[in-house]
Amino acid sequence: xxxxxxxxxxxxxxxxCSAQYLRAxxxxxxxxxxxxxxxxxxxxxxxxxxxxxxxxSSLNGTRSEDEINNFVKRFEEATDRLRSHAEEQExxxxxxxxxxxxxxxxxxxxxxxxLGTEAEGDWSRVRNDLNRLASAYNIRWxx
Numbered sequence: 001x002x003x004x005x006x007x008x009x010x011x012x013x014x015x016x017c018s019a020q021y022l023r024a025x026x027x028x029x030x031x032x033x034x035x036x037x038x039x040x041x042x043x044x045x046x047x048x049x050x051x052x053x054x055x056x057s058s059l060n061g062t063r064s065e066d067e068i069n070n071f072v073k074r075f076e077e078a079t080d081r082l083r084s085h086a087e088e089q090e091x092x093x094x095x096x097x098x099x100x101x102x103x104x105x106x107x108x109x110x111x112x113x114x115l116g117t118e119a120e121g122d123w124s125r126v127r128n129d130l131n132r133l134a135s136a137y138n139i140r141w142x143x
Contacts, residue, residue: 031136032086032133032136032137033083033086033087035129035132035133035136036079036082036083036086036133037083038129038132039079039099039126039129039130039133040076040079040083042122042125042126042129043072043075043076043079043126045122045125046072046119046122046123046125046126047072047076048122049116049118049119049121049122050068050072050115050119050122050123052118052119053115053116053118053119054068054069054115056116057113057115057116059113059115064109064113067109068106068109068113071102071105071106071109072106074102075099075102075103075105075106078095078098078099078102079099081095081098082095082096082098082099093137093138093139096133096134096136096137096139097137097139099130099133100130100133100134100139100141103126103127103130104143106123106126107123107127107143110123127143
């Protein structure tokens with residue numbers, strides 16, 4: 001009984017030390033989590049201003065409106081997957097690349113359609129977050 005208690009305690013200590021060691025070996029994840037949180041917050045703001053801008057534009061009710069809404073939905077899903085990886089401290093450059101590529105599609109739409117200063121300003125913040133994400137993952141990135 002006493003021996004199994006000691007073995008359990010030692011095992012728990014080894015697991016705790018291993019987790020601390022892994023965190024020390026992966027300093028990138030803290031910065032990435034902060035970037036992703038900011039990206040999600042800025043994306044929520046952008047999505048809201050985009051919805052307002054679309055409702056007041058000639059794109060309201062068109063196929064183009066459906067297209068951008070689909071782009072944003074897929075962008076948010078990709079960002080959620082990336083956050084999941086980051087929370088598990090997994091280095092996931094492929095997931096980061098997917099987020100960036102989905103952002104590029106939104107950027108093409110935003111460049112083609114002028115939707116007002118609020119939506120464009122909010123998109124600019126998301127773009128800055130994406131640039132920071134590319135840098136954190138050491139991904140060569142061009143819009």
